[in-house]
Amino acid sequence: MNLTTSMVHSQESIDSLVNHIESSFSSHPSESIYFQTSKDIYETGEDLWFKAYQLDAQTFGLSDKSKTLYLQMINPKDSVIWQEKYSIENGIVSGHVYIDEKLSEGDYFLEGYTKHSFYKNDTTGITPVRKIRIVKNIARSEVTKNPKDTTFRFETFPEGGNLVSGLSSKLAFKATDGKGNPVSVEGAIYEDDKFLCGIKSVHDGMGSVPFTPLVNKQYKIELKNGKIYPLPEIHSQGMVLNLRGQDKEHLNFLLSQTEGLPHRQIYLLGQMRGMICCMAKGILKDSLKISIPLENFPYQGIAEFTLFDSSMRPVAERLVYVHPQKKLYITAEPEKTSFTIREKASIKIKATDEKGNPVRANLGISVYDRAYNNPADPVNILAYCYLSSQIRGRICNPAYYFDEKNSDRKEALDLLLLTQGWRRYVWNAAEPEYQGQPFLTDEINGIQTLKSKKKDKQNEGAEQLIQVFGAEGNSQFLWTDSTGHFMVDPDMMKTLQGGYVYLKPMLSKEFKPTLELVDYFLLIDSIRKNRPHYYPIAVSYHKKEQPLDLLVISSDSTILLNEVTITAKGHKPFRDKMMGRLDSLTQMNLNKAWVCECQPVYLNDYYPGYTHHPNGKYDKVKKLPVEGKGYRIIKYSPMMVVEDIQEIVYSGPLYSDEELLKMNNLWRTKGYYGKREFYQPDEVDIQLSTPDARNTLLWTPSVITDEKGEAEVHFYCSDINTGFIGVVEGVDGNGLLGNAKCEFRVIRK
Structure with a gap:
């Protein structure tokens, strides 16, 4: 083969590889969801307020592809105790979930699904999830501690994938218990039973040592706990990939191969979230240095580098975290460090990019009693989107790697990617059967059939009219197609918003029209348990003892609720207005x-x-x-x-919903759940003598910063004199994510 033919063959191989990556990613969900909640811990009987960000899976810009969020709340026994649908507007959805008074205490999970974030045969994607702690009374709730586990697990991870005789590389290791909690370890590597070097974990049970193995030697790791572990297989020859350094502009790699092997052409492919960012090629003799400009990677996140030999076979892989500075920088500054009870307070918000330029951002802001903060839930928008949703396995305290107070966070994150992000390459593994098509829809879908044997011929194959009602009784009309199929689109669902959507065939009963409606929640339930569920874990912590305010009691000895709302206590009525009217009409007609x-x-x-x-x-x-x-x-x-x-x-006589629907020739299915406004007292309310025991002072899910990147929120303090936390999270819509926290106290005069 001459040189020209070889170059053409190589280019064809590269093009084939690129096409394979792009087609593979295009068959995976194209959206990711992040949940922000008004606080971490809720008491039974409260409303949980949430905001969901629907992000493009590659860029993390806001995505408007999907229009409907299917939301479920899962209890500690993995049963669904709440499921509703919510309307998504320009990639943002906000709403509330009622925490029933009958719920038992424990950790619950919000899980979200959309048309383009949840595919039927995707067994590798990670379901968007947010943990919620529910207690009966915050004053009597117990501090959550990680359960002790006697199981011990120790693993080693050669950088790039393999140990090769005579080639220097990095050997990383990790120690955990049976629950995935990190365990600090110390020990030594022995070569032919002779001490070679010591090892010691430096962060969450992880560490690494430089190591040059020899194929004719025997190696083992002996830990101080007395356990002994052999090293992975040492290959007699091959290639290794080492990351030798990283600065603000470049990544520096060193490629090495066994001495005496022929010179060969190699390729180093860099990609991020399915986007191919760079391809470097060169001739590898004994070693080769490759410098990758970071400007090739437009976003913050995990970059995946794969080394291919001249036959385009994957040889080694390395995950590297790039551009941690490319984010939304948010500051949140209270007007004062302390306010008096019922005083009007304010927080100034500012959002900029890494260069200090102002950014128009869409932010969610909450202010709540610090007693409702849960250190056992180490999640924020940066940690989830950039890390937890990107690599498999449970991550211990992912927020640690994004807290600038932690000076070792970059080194610790590299250890995490060496041990948890590491994998022996699976490019050649058979792809699972995967259709790459959505199975959820934004609409309500159904089919009308006529069961009468005496069908009017003019009605066969003709379009039929169906009346569609909202929970309030408001209605619209739609047509079936010639096969009886029909659809309630998102716009109609928003018009009828309020819970259930009711459908009534307009043909007379003699045709015996029936409707079949697709329940996508049943389809979700049949699939979701096969998806990975890697919720982060927190290191053990001890909650500082702090005096909690006594419950506020009114003059008539009534204990007030922790959160005051405008509506009555019946958050979720037994029947909506539509069913109530049907019940009344039925009683009048049949009684x-x-x-x-x-x-x-x-x-x-x-x-x-x-x-x-x-x-x-x-x-x-x-x-x-x-x-x-x-x-x-x-x-x-x-x-x-x-x-x-x-x-x-x-x-x-009282009739069940099913009886009422049948009596009135109606069918129903879930539409968009009804909206409510978070209650905030105004200047009149705050003057009332009624005790104010609100533990959540502010929930504003959609604050937009101005052209200067600034915004200001105002709220009234309650009668609770304690410390409060302000949490700000949000996006600029084009791929920058950010968060901030602030604290202040409320005191009595």
Whole structure:
């Protein structure tokens, strides 16, 4: 083969590889979801307020592809205890979940699914999830501690994938218990039973040592706990990939191969979240230095470098974290460090990029009692999007790697990628059967069929009209197609927003029209348990003892709720207005009981055989009985002799939802859940003498900074005198993510 032919063959191989990567990524979900909540811990009977960011899976810019969020809350036993649908507007959705008073204490999980974030056959994607701690009473809740586990696990990870005889590389290691919690370790590497070097973990049970193995030697690691572990297989020849250095502009790699091997052409491919960012090639003799300009990578995150030989076979892989500075820089400054109870407070917000330029950002802001902060939930928008959602396995305290107070965070993050992000290469493994197509929809889908054998021929294959109601009774109309299929689109769902959507065929009952509606929540349940569920873990911690305020008690000895809302306590009524009206109409039409005007008043035809006027013969106005009112009922013998007289309280016939739907030829399915406003007192409310025991002072899910990158939020403090935390998270819409925290105190005068 001449040189020209070889170059053409290499280019074809590169093009084939690039096409393979791009097609592989295009078949995976293109959106990622991050959940922000109003606080970390909730008491039963409260509302959980959330904001979900729908981000492009590659750029982390806001995505508007999907229009419907399917939200579930999962209890500690992995059962669904809440599921509703919410409307997504320009990549943002906010709403609330009612925390039922009957729920038991424990860790619950919010899980979200959209059309382009959750595919049926994707068994590698990580389901977007947010942990929520639920307690009965915050004052009596127990401090969460990581359970102790006696299982010990120790693993070693050669940089790039393999140990090669005579080639220097980095040997990383990690120690954990059976729960995934890190375990500090110390020990030594022995070569032919002779001490070679010591090892010691430096962060969360992880560490590394430079190491040059020899194929004719025996190696082992002996830890101080007495356990002994052999090293991975040492290859007699091959290539290794080492990251030798990283500065603000370049990544410096050293490629080495076994002495005496022929010179060969190699390729180093760099990609990020499925985007191919660079391809370097060169001739490898004994060693080769390659410098990769970081400007090739447009975003912050994990870059994946793969070394290919001249036949385009993957040889080694290295994950590197790049551009930690490319983020949204947010500052949140309270007007003062302390406020008095019921004082009007404010927090100034500023958002900039890494160069200090102002940024128009979409932010979610909450201010809550620090007692509701959960150190056992180490998650924020940076840690989740850039790390937890990108690599498999449970990560211990991912927020640590993004806290600038931690001077060793970059070195610690590299250790994490060496040990957890590391994998022996699987490029040649068979791809799983994967269709790469959404199975969720933004719409409500269904089909109408006619079951009458006496179908009117003009109705066969014709479009049919269906009336669609909202929970409030408001309605619109839609048409089926010629096959009976129909769709309630997101715009109609927003118009009818309020919970359930009701559908009524407009054909007469003689055609026996029936509707079949697709329940996508059932499809989600059948798939979600096969998806990875790697929620981060926190290191053991000890909560500082702090005096909690006593419950605020009013003058009539009533204990006030921790959060005051405008609406009544019935957060989720037994029936919406639509079903309530149907119930009333049904009782009027089907209820045969009536009241006469005799003295005393009698209730007729309510209990079988009990009536004051046999056979209903009564020439005056028959009145309807009143629910809950007491009446007299009487029973006569055939000879009109009184057999029994009773005093009863009238209770009209109640029908189940299923009975009411069937009676009225209706079908229903979940539409968009109803919206509520987070309650904040105004200047009039705050002057009232009623005690104010709000533990969440502010929840504002959509604050937009101005052209200067600035915004200011205002709120009133409650009667709780304690420390409060302000949390700000958000996006610029084009790929920059950021977060900030602030604290202040509320004191009594």
